[in-house]
Amino acid sequence: MEKSKKEVLVLEDILGSNKKIASSIRQKLEEKGILAVNLLSSPGSGKTSLLEKIGMKLKDRHKIGVIEGDVETERDAERIRNIGLPAWQITTHGACHLEARMLARIFDRIPADLDFLFIENVGNLVCPASFDLGEKLRLVLLSVPEGDDKPRKYPEAFITSQVLVITKCDLLPYLPFDVERVVREALEINPGLEIFRTSAVNGAGVEELCAFLEKKLKELREPNA
Amino acid sequence: MHELSIVADLFTIIEEQARKAKASRVTRVRVLIGELSGVVPELFRSAFHSYKKGTIADKARLEIKITKIKFKCQNCGKEIKTRDISSPDFSYACPFCGSKEMELISGRDLYLEKLEIET
Numbered sequence: 001m002e003k004s005k006k007e008v009l010v011l012e013d014i015l016g017s018n019k020k021i022a023s024s025i026r027q028k029l030e031e032k033g034i035l036a037v038n039l040l041s042s043p044g045s046g047k048t049s050l051l052e053k054i055g056m057k058l059k060d061r062h063k064i065g066v067i068e069g070d071v072e073t074e075r076d077a078e079r080i081r082n083i084g085l086p087a088w089q090i091t092t093h094g095a096c097h098l099e100a101r102m103l104a105r106i107f108d109r110i111p112a113d114l115d116f117l118f119i120e121n122v123g124n125l126v127c128p129a130s131f132d133l134g135e136k137l138r139l140v141l142l143s144v145p146e147g148d149d150k151p152r153k154y155p156e157a158f159i160t161s162q163v164l165v166i167t168k169c170d171l172l173p174y175l176p177f178d179v180e181r182v183v184r185e186a187l188e189i190n191p192g193l194e195i196f197r198t199s200a201v202n203g204a205g206v207e208e209l210c211a212f213l214e215k216k217l218k219e220l221r222e223p224n225a
Numbered sequence: 226m227h228e229l230s231i232v233a234d235l236f237t238i239i240e241e242q243a244r245k246a247k248a249s250r251v252t253r254v255r256v257l258i259g260e261l262s263g264v265v266p267e268l269f270r271s272a273f274h275s276y277k278k279g280t281i282a283d284k285a286r287l288e289i290k291i292t293k294i295k296f297k298c299q300n301c302g303k304e305i306k307t308r309d310i311s312s313p314d315f316s317y318a319c320p321f322c323g324s325k326e327m328e329l330i331s332g333r334d335l336y337l338e339k340l341e342i343e344t
Contacts, residue, residue, distance in 0.1 A: 003249070003250075003343045003344070004343065004344055005252065005341055005342070005343055006246075006341070006342060006344065007339055007340070007341050007342075008242060008246050008248075008339060008340045008341075008342055009338070009339045010238070010242055010337045010338065010339055010340060011336060011337070011338055011339075012238050012242075012336065012337050013334075013335065013336055014231055014234055014235045014238065014256070014335045014336060014337055015231065015234065015335050016234075016238075017234055017237065018234065095227070095230060096227055097227050097230075099230065126227075126263060127227035127263065129263050130227060130231075130262065130263040130264070130335075131227075155261070156261055156262075156263045159261070159329070187317075188317050189317055190317070191317055191325040191327075
């Protein structure tokens, strides 16, 4: 039998199913007045340490929950629980990023009365940038030991974020890291970035970052104020 | 290496489209990959060819079209196709009016454009 060939025009977004789930998560979070923050960075740049500092600072006046994404282990979730905050671990068993559907699976366990939901992505400066999780804010961390050339080398993570936190700034006196270069190059590819410099060792910059997050929470809840 | 999970989503769409079009086989798949989509075409290709085995597209050819990064200046309205965003002379500012109010209008896309099928 003669087989006939034909062309079918599709034009469908391959990440459409992830985006759909992410927008439904975003809508639910916004209805509940929860500010969700997706934290992106390489492994070891201090996401969990920064979250511990933010958590300690904000937990007396706000309800905070943390979703921890890792390839294996509950270690990060345990660190967060140790400072008295609820944490939910997602282990991806090999996957290098979180996807919206992984969040959707545990979404029912997130209390509706949270103020902040922090989502610590899998340590990776590349892949997580492609996946919307339904967050309001995307925060990229760059630690001083990683080097000051990263915004240009990993542009997608810096372009899709609204906040850049330069971490481990207590190491600046010991390493050839040009903060001004990072700020300049990050703003060249994303002029709207809010930039903070922190240290989880001496607590520098954490106060300013927390004030910014509280301002964003207020904007979410009182959009016309 | 997140290309495999993106390819898995691609195959969900392929199978659905093939069913709708009553295809017996998918012989060609054409995708659009934005330069700033975070997807490496080479890895996407190898993920595609390992995933396709046993599916309706198991003999399919994959065509990849790379879409350029394009900005639209919010101030003067001009569209700018950019050079490589990681090159040292890249600047976010509009080359015509200097404004930094630039909206990224293409380059992050990841689309299944079309299929060739046998019915």
